[in-house]
Amino acid sequence: MENMMQGVMNKVKTWARINSPWAIHYNSGSCNGCDIEILATLTPRFDVERFGIKLQGSPRHADVLICTGPVTLQSRDRLVRIYNQMPEPKFVVAVGSCGISGGVFQGCYNVVGDISEVIPVNVYIPGCPPRPEAIIHGVVELLKSLQP
């Protein structure tokens, strides 16, 4: 009886997580190109809100952290702090080639580069900047991976 209740609750939780992931967006030093494309993805033309993704103001309300930019040394501590404020289970999407390897800023004196050296990343979306269709594809990949 207990196990059946657990199973049902898990199914409900997974259904809720997949169908309405709430996101928070953080720019860790990018040129803003990827941020503009993320903003375009949230507008009615590409409309990622049909997947239930809402942009939240506080990391304490969010499931998904959408992170752009090569992590600059100054924003590194802030990024870790925001990641720690998110409740479990949490997922990280790294948008743009800066988040993958540092992009054009690779090797600069003030830049870490790969976001996964600071926080664990689930999905990388390459591009400089990636088109909104690519961002939607990445987010859908993340949601598909949550399905049991």
Add this chain to the structure above:
Amino acid sequence: METEKALELAESLLKDFAISTNRPEENRVDFVIDRKNLKPAVNAILVDKRWGYLSAITALDNALWKVDETTKKKTIDPSGGSLELLYHFCQAAAVATLRVSLSYDDPKVDSICDLISSVSMYEREAAELYGIEFVGTPNTDKLLLPDNWPAGVYPMRKTFTSLEDSAKG
């Protein structure tokens, strides 16, 4: 035509201070001045006559490179080279630049914050990236670099290669 007249007016305003004058492009004029003459020169072009507005203050590292004959590798010759500060003043399309040359051992220059208070940002940037000291500047906080950046390491100088290399010494 107006640009030419504006440039000639700038030349006449600064002829007492300029060590040399140069026209690198059609709408630009460069004046090399001594660092002791910086404040009088800025007074002459900005305060007395109001020729134009201060557009930006940029810094340069003119390092002396030497090429090894056999290996053809370029290295920095520490016996030569200088830092340079450029003060750009604009009036429509005409640009007048004051160039102040500073040595690596004593890169001090007077701050012009009492004439124009908003140059504080440019002076902070040049101070943290090149190591130029502005005497009398009100704010010496870091502008772009993180708070835990090691002191004495100036990333925009040609001798800087990376943070790890400068930590090793």
